[in-house]
Amino acid sequence: MPIADPLPEPADLDAYVDDQLTEGQRAQVEAHLARNPEAAARVMRDLALRRDLRRALAAPPAPRPLLGAARRLAIARRRDARLRGMLRIVPAALLIGLGWLAHAGLGPLSVGESVAAAPAPPAVAAALSAHQVSLLRADMASQPETRGLDAAELRAATGIALPGFPGDWTVRDAQVFPSPQGPGIEVLFDTDDLGPVSHFAVRAGGFAVSLPHLHTTPDHAAAWFQIGETAHVLVADRDRAEALLATSVALSDTLY
Amino acid sequence: MSKTRDPILDLLAPLRRYAFALTRDRAEADDLVQDTLLRGHEQRRQLAPGKAPGPWLRAILRNRFLDRRRSDRAQARREADFAQLTPQAQEGAQDDALRLAQLRGAFLDLPEEQREALALIALDGLSYAEAGQLLGVPPGTVMSRVSRARARLRAFEDGADRPALRIIGGRDADC
Numbered sequence: 104m105p106i107a108d109p110l111p112e113p114a115d116l117d118a119y120v121d122d123q124l125t126e127g128q129r130a131q132v133e134a135h136l137a138r139n140p141e142a143a144a145r146v147m148r149d150l151a152l153r154r155d156l157r158r159a160l161a162a163p164p165a166p167r168p169l170l171g172a173a174r175r176l177a178i179a180r181r182r183d184a185r186l187r188g189m190l191r192i193v194p195a196a197l198l199i200g201l202g203w204l205a206h207a208g209l210g211p212l213s214v215g216e217s218v219a220a221a222p223a224p225p226a227v228a229a230a231l232s233a234h235q236v237s238l239l240r241a242d243m244a245s246q247p248e249t250r251g252l253d254a255a256e257l258r259a260a261t262g263i264a265l266p267g268f269p270g271d272w273t274v275r276d277a278q279v280f281p282s283p284q285g286p287g288i289e290v291l292f293d294t295d296d297l298g299p300v301s302h303f304a305v306r307a308g309g310f311a312v313s314l315p316h317l318h319t320t321p322d323h324a325a326a327w328f329q330i331g332e333t334a335h336v337l338v339a340d341r342d343r344a345e346a347l348l349a350t351s352v353a354l355s356d357t358l359y
Numbered sequence: 360m361s362k363t364r365d366p367i368l369d370l371l372a373p374l375r376r377y378a379f380a381l382t383r384d385r386a387e388a389d390d391l392v393q394d395t396l397l398r399g400h401e402q403r404r405q406l407a408p409g410k411a412p413g414p415w416l417r418a419i420l421r422n423r424f425l426d427r428r429r430s431d432r433a434q435a436r437r438e439a440d441f442a443q444l445t446p447q448a449q450e451g452a453q454d455d456a457l458r459l460a461q462l463r464g465a466f467l468d469l470p471e472e473q474r475e476a477l478a479l480i481a482l483d484g485l486s487y488a489e490a491g492q493l494l495g496v497p498p499g500t501v502m503s504r505v506s507r508a509r510a511r512l513r514a515f516e517d518g519a520d521r522p523a524l525r526i527i528g529g530r531d532a533d534c
Contacts, residue, residue: 114502117502117505117506118487120481120509121480121487121505123487148513149509152509152512152513155459156462156463156466156482156512157481157482159463159466160380160463160466160478160482162375162376162379162385163385165372165375168393169375169389169393169396172392172393172397172400173367173368173370173371173396174367174368175400176367176400176403177365177367177368179400179403180365180403180412181365184408187408
């Protein structure tokens with residue numbers, strides 16, 4: 104606290120009101136105000152004005168869609184952070200893996216089945232055949248379709264958690280479907296924007312987290328991702344590939 | 360979920376306030392914030408991990424606002440409507456609610472640069488430097504805009520019965 108009054112400029116008073124000063128500067132301004140009632144009155148008034156402005160411009164409660172959009176962004180950011188965290192482990196895991204390979208007397212370059220980053224995991228092949236079977240069943244009178252989707256029972260029986268599907272998707276058929284990886288869940292939907300879409304989920308036999316990837320065949324597009332031990336594959340017609348990939352991103356979001 | 364609120368949710372109120380200060384219309388402001396959040400969702404990987412989302416979202420919001428206004432033909436009409444609406448501030452506001460409503464009118468009547476600067480500094484508590492970065496001007500410019508905005512509001516409070524008279528500089532006989 105200076106003995107000589109430095110006589111703050113009006114700008115300093117503004118900065119004081121705007122809370123832009125360091126502790127030391129604040130102390131200086133306050134010392135000045137204590138000796139200068141006129142300036143003090145102005146500062147008090149500006150502080151009151153700021154408080155009143157905050158009250159005058161207080162927004163009504165946020166509408167629902169706004170909250171929803173904020174939550175989606177918040178969740179996406181958290182998930183991105185978590186994913187980054189996991190990816191950060193990868194180099195360490197890789198080193199440990201290499202160490203194990205060396206220990207096991209294998210050349211570090213002998214690419215084992217599990218090391219090869221397959222462009223499309225086997226679940227995709229299973230999903231494509233499940234999709235074709237579902238479409239086949241849909242056209243057959245003697246093969247009744249199950250239009251009820253009991254996610255809880257399916258989860259209890261198979262250990263597979265289904266994502267939250269969009270509300271405007273209609274279930275046409277839901278069945279437990281055999282695959283080389285074990286029983287999978289195949290659900291066929293009717294959708295407005297993607298046409299018939301299959302969601303196929305199966306235990307992948309290992310833990311991984313991967314962002315959705317697109318795999319196309321001459322007729323079909325398959326978007327696959329893995330979260331934890333379950334691989335998810337969406338299958339639709341080939342010409343919907345881009346939209347399918349976008350949808351799979353949204354679906355994967357619901358699983359965190 | 361976790362107990363600490365997500366920074367994004369905490370930003371919702373400031374963003375809405377900022378959007379309102381820019382658009383001067385609640386519905387349009389919320390629409391702008393919604394737009395901003397969707398944009399943010401799409402572009403979220405551009406924000407480096409660990410960086411505060413506030414300045415980033417504010418910048419998106421501001422750009423969206425400027426884009427919209429550029430393409431908004433109804434803008435001129437709305438400005439005219441608004442000009443008609445404001446001068447009716449009445450004198451002698453004993454009632455707190457009425458006084459706040461008038462203050463709000465006076466705030467919304469500020470020139471855009473001053474309104475925006477005051478919103479960022481006085482309402483959202485940004486530093487002059489942060490606001491300057493967002494607005495693309497030096498901190499000193501932010502400071503003088505805020506100062507001029509405040510002078511106008513002071514003048515308005517002193518002479519609420521003469522809203523048509525713009526007092527620049529805001530010298531007032533202290534009561």
